[in-house]
Amino acid sequence: xxxxxxxxxxxxxxxxxxxxxxxxxxxxxxxxxxxxxxxxxxxxxxxxxxxxxxxxxxxxxxxxxxxxxxxxxxxxxxxxxxxxxxxxxxxxxxxxxxxxxxxxxxxxxxxxxxxxxxxxxxxxxxxxxxxxxxxxxxxxxxxxxxxxxxxxxxxxxxxxxxxxxxxxxxxxxxxxxxxxxxxxxxxxxxxxxxxxxxxxxxxxxxxxxxxxxxxxxxxxxxxxxxx
Amino acid sequence: xxxxxxxxxxxxxxxxxxxxxxxxxxxxxxxxxxxxxxxxxxxxxxxxxxxxxxxxxxxxxxxxxxxxxxxxxxxxxxxxxxxxxxxxxxxxxxxxxxxxxxxxxxxxxxxxxxxxxxxxxxxxxxxxxxxxxxxxxxxxxxxxxxxxxxxxxxxxxxxxxxxxxxxxxxxxxxxxxxxxxxxxxxxxxxxxxxxxxxxxxxxxxxxxxxxxxxxxxxxxxxxxxxxxxxxxxxxxxxxxxxxxxxxxx
Ligand SMILES: Nc1ncnc2c1ncn2[C@@H]1O[C@H](COP(=O)(O)OP(=O)(O)OP(=O)(O)O)[C@@H](O)[C@H]1O
Ligand SMILES: [Mg+2]
Numbered sequence: 001x002x003x004x005x006x007x008x009x010x011x012x013x014x015x016x017x018x019x020x021x022x023x024x025x026x027x028x029x030x031x032x033x034x035x036x037x038x039x040x041x042x043x044x045x046x047x048x049x050x051x052x053x054x055x056x057x058x059x060x061x062x063x064x065x066x067x068x069x070x071x072x073x074x075x076x077x078x079x080x081x082x083x084x085x086x087x088x089x090x091x092x093x094x095x096x097x098x099x100x101x102x103x104x105x106x107x108x109x110x111x112x113x114x115x116x117x118x119x120x121x122x123x124x125x126x127x128x129x130x131x132x133x134x135x136x137x138x139x140x141x142x143x144x145x146x147x148x149x150x151x152x153x154x155x156x157x158x159x160x161x162x163x164x165x166x167x168x169x170x171x172x173x174x175x176x177x178x179x180x181x182x183x184x185x186x187x188x189x190x191x192x193x194x195x196x197x198x199x200x201x202x203x204x205x206x207x208x209x210x211x212x213x214x215x216x217x218x219x220x221x222x223x224x225x226x227x
Numbered sequence: 228x229x230x231x232x233x234x235x236x237x238x239x240x241x242x243x244x245x246x247x248x249x250x251x252x253x254x255x256x257x258x259x260x261x262x263x264x265x266x267x268x269x270x271x272x273x274x275x276x277x278x279x280x281x282x283x284x285x286x287x288x289x290x291x292x293x294x295x296x297x298x299x300x301x302x303x304x305x306x307x308x309x310x311x312x313x314x315x316x317x318x319x320x321x322x323x324x325x326x327x328x329x330x331x332x333x334x335x336x337x338x339x340x341x342x343x344x345x346x347x348x349x350x351x352x353x354x355x356x357x358x359x360x361x362x363x364x365x366x367x368x369x370x371x372x373x374x375x376x377x378x379x380x381x382x383x384x385x386x387x388x389x390x391x392x393x394x395x396x397x398x399x400x401x402x403x404x405x406x407x408x409x410x411x412x413x414x415x416x417x418x419x420x421x422x423x424x425x426x427x428x429x430x431x432x433x434x435x436x437x438x439x440x441x442x443x444x445x446x447x448x449x450x451x452x453x454x455x456x457x458x459x460x461x462x463x464x465x466x467x468x469x470x471x472x473x474x475x476x
Contacts, residue, residue, distance in 0.1 A: 127306075129330070145321075
């Protein structure tokens with residue numbers, strides 16, 4: 001590797017990594033948090049069998065899962081202005097990522113809630129607890145343990161998918177790299193560099209996942225064995 | 228204390244309970260026997276409003292209620308006086324043995340924590356599991372789980388406890404321990420309805436027997452009379468078939 005390439009890599013690193021810390025990670029964290037809210041609401045609507053709303057949720061999940069994420073980004077950022085709805089790029093990206101991931105996570109959350117044996121709900125009623133109390137204290141904590149690995153998976157996917165936001169002018173880590181590469185023509189070196197930074201972020205998440213799982217297991221009394 | 232008249236229930240168009248009457252005085256232990264599919268579980272579930280009856284009146288502690296029209300609030304109030312022990316234990320998997328017992332006391336009955344702990348420990352002692360207080364259900368044997376479930380039931384100081392085949396999901400060597408606990412409760416004067424296939428247990432512990440078959444109470448009598456003066460051919464043949472199965476009655 002020539003000295004020039006090394007110099008470019010070193011001098012671009014703070015710029016690229018900085019956009020990762022300043023944009024990619026906040027974009028991921030905000031979008032994913034909102035996605036979880038969307039997911040839990042959708043899951044609860046489906047489980048509580050709320051008439052009308054349930055069909056709406058099904059429809060939403062069907063649309064989101066059946067269309068590409070990149071197309072959704074374009075629709076909202078470039079398409080909605082035709083209807084007079086104009087959003088800045090970052091909130092736009094947050095909205096699309098949250099709604100997109102929310103649809104996938106809704107299925108994860110729903111399946112995890114349904115995996116908690118129904119008898120525990122009935123036992124809760126029999127000791128006088130209300131639906132809300134049983135959900136909050138018995139069902140959701142167990143569902144969360146079940147949902148945790150697949151949700152971590154979703155988070156890892158999402159942090160990489162945020163690179164698509166470059167297409168709608170969000171100056172995140174990938175776009176910052178494109179800028180440097182455009183100027184210097186060191187594509188192989190720079191895209192390798194940004195790939196390594198994504199890998200680093202995902203490694204940290206994987207490590208946090210292990211830690212979280214250990215903690216959740218301790219709170220659920222070892223690996224939860226289901227009768 | 229508890230009286231049921233004309234209890235009917237259909238599920239998916241099948242008439243499962245066809246008008247069941249029963250009556251229970253304080254301190255009674257009513258054993259419910261009968262062939263599989265006879266409606267025993269459905270009867271208990273209706274009695275605790277886990278299943279909504281289609282018809283029937285309940286008189287409980289002097290109060291008369293129309294079972295199909297009970298509101299959520301009314302059934303919640305009624306459940307404060309009852310407890311249910313399930314065939315499959317249904318302990319809360321994310322709570323320790325002790326927390327399983329205190330959960331209802333603290334969360335549903337708003338009991339101060341210290342008092343709930345005290346009562347829960349007394350209940351665990353009663354079923355011989357005080358030393359397992361910090362174990363999670365997954366760390367307990369089936370028999371131990373069922374005894375914790377009984378402690379959970381007892382801790383609410385209910386007026387009546389419903390048991391649905393409390394030993395059917397247990398390995399044979401664990402059944403005795405659970406039956407002993409239920410027998411001890413009976414001796415302490417607890418009012419109970421116990422659905423069971425353990426004829427020995429019904430004979431020795433219950434005060435009354437109700438025989439359910441095809442959704443009706445085919446017979447209902449004090450235990451001695453039920454076993455010793457049984458005239459109904461249907462019931463005699465039921466016992467003969469059990470006899471053949473495990474050589475005991
Ligand atoms: N949720 C349900 N949906 C459809 N049929 C049901 C349902 N629950 C019970 N049944 C039917 O109702 C009848 C009575 O069931 P129930 O469980 O009350 O009998 P049981 O006397 O408790 O039997 P077992 O001794 O096997 O526990 C059975 O024929 C059963 O198939
Ligand atoms: Mg049954």
